Each structure stands twice: as structure tokens, then as C-alpha cells.
Amino acid sequence: MPGKKLLGSQVKHLLSGVSDHGIQHLAEVETDLVQTALLLNEAIEKLGASFIAIHAAVTAQQETIEQLLSGQAPAVDYAAKLKAVQGEIGHHANAAVTGLQFQDLTSQLIDRTVRRVTGLREFLGTLGSGGAGMLEDSDSEQVTQLLSRINEVLAAQNVQLNGVLRKVVKQHHMGSGDIELF
């Protein structure tokens, strides 16, 4: 009877480990993918708006230059206009630079996702190779020992995976971050 109890305990441990491990990592994958989608959407909106605004400003700049060349008004009037348009272009270019940083943020999230998926694949591989070591005529003591070894390997893989993952990217928006001088 104690042998059966031990076997039951190892099976229970294995099943709960598979469940907890799978749920935890898939939940993290889901969160990271949702966050990636949010950042990408916001980045493309920001970049699209900057592109349209820069195009409009460049068109206005071109019109002003044409008017200047045709001598329709004193050059001094156009100078201020051109300076204002230049400032506007700079403002929109800055917004585009902030938006373009999406690649850095999303690549970190994708890297985490890939590592978790790889970790899950290795986890399932361990279950498969561990199960293969179980023979039809294995007695309960042998099965208990095998399950115990599988549980140990899975626990080690879980710790290893959490160790190699990058820190969480907390940004949910493409707005500029805080600055602190020490």
C-alpha cells in the first residue's frame, strides 16, 4: 500500500506540475502577445499620423518656395513662413522617432514569447522521453522512481526558463518615458 500511495503522489505531482507550468507560461505568452499588438497598433497610428503631417508640411513648404520664387510678396514674409514649416516638420519627425522605437520594445516581448514556447516544447519533450522509459512490466516502485526523476527535471527546467527570460516590458503605450537625473 505505501508503494501505491507514493506512486499516486508522484502522478499527482506530475499532473499538477504539467498543468501549472503550462498555464503559467501560456498565460505569460498571451499577455506578451496582447501587449505586442497594443504597441504595434499605437506605433503604426503614430507613424501614419507623422507621415501624413510631414507630407502636408513639405507640400506647404514647396508652395511657399514657389510663391517666393515668383516674387508675389516681399521675401521677408516668406522667411517666417518657411521657418514655421521647418519647425513643424521637426516636431513631426520627433514624433516619428518615438514611434519608430516600437521595434525595440516589441522584439523584447517576442523574444520572451519565443523562449516560453521553446521552454514548453522542451518540457513536453521531457515528458515524452520520460514516458518512453516506462516499460509495460515496470512495477510500481520503478514507475514511482521514474516519475520522481521526471518531476525533478521539469522543476529544474522551469527554474532555468524563468532565469533566462528578460525582465517584463511594462510599456503599454508608445509615449515617451520618464527621465530622472541622479
Next chain:
Amino acid sequence: MAKTVLAVDDSSSLRQMVAFSLKAAGYHVIEAVDGQDGLEKARNQTVDLVLTDQNMPRMDGLSLIKLLRGMANYQKVPILMLTTESGDEMKAQGRAAGANGWLVKPFDPQRLIEVVKKVIG
């Protein structure tokens, strides 16, 4: 003569954006792909400011700062972190390692230039 900024980041797009912003403001920018590369470039050149990411392959930002602060010619060179990390604990580690400031990504070019100007002129 233009002041030199060493920009250390494993993201090529981020390095490109930093270089684009700072060059437009008149700074000379040297790029490094990770902490190890940053350390080698800092050894071989005179730098007025180091701007580094935290999470990078081979060597992270905090390790880079500690090694730079151990070099005689980098004890007083300003070092700013530019990272996705924003936790107080991480900032405290940065400060203890010798960082002079912490900028959270994504950065606004105008604000970055203002900070760099404030730190190195």
C-alpha cells in the same frame, strides 16, 4: 569641437534613432552593439557621455557601468541608462553602479537632447 556620445544598445533601430537625434543636435555619436562592444569602444576612444541600455547579450548595462567606473578615465564621465526598465529597484542598482541618470524608453528626441545638453553641454 563636437562632444562625443557612446550609444550602447543591442537594438539597431534604437541606436539609429539615438544617433539620428543626437547628430541633428551637433553631437558625434559612436555606436556599440552591447556592453562588451561598448567597453572596447570606450577603451579605444575618448567619450564625453555614455548612453546605455540595460538588457543586452554578452554584457548588460549595469556590468558595463561598473567596469567603466573602474577605469581611471571614466570615473567622472556621465553615464545615462536608456532602457525599457522603470522599476525603482533597478534604478537604485543603476545609481549604486555609478549611473548619473535614468531614461525610460521610448524616448522623445527633444527631451533626450535637453538631457544630454544639461549633462555635457
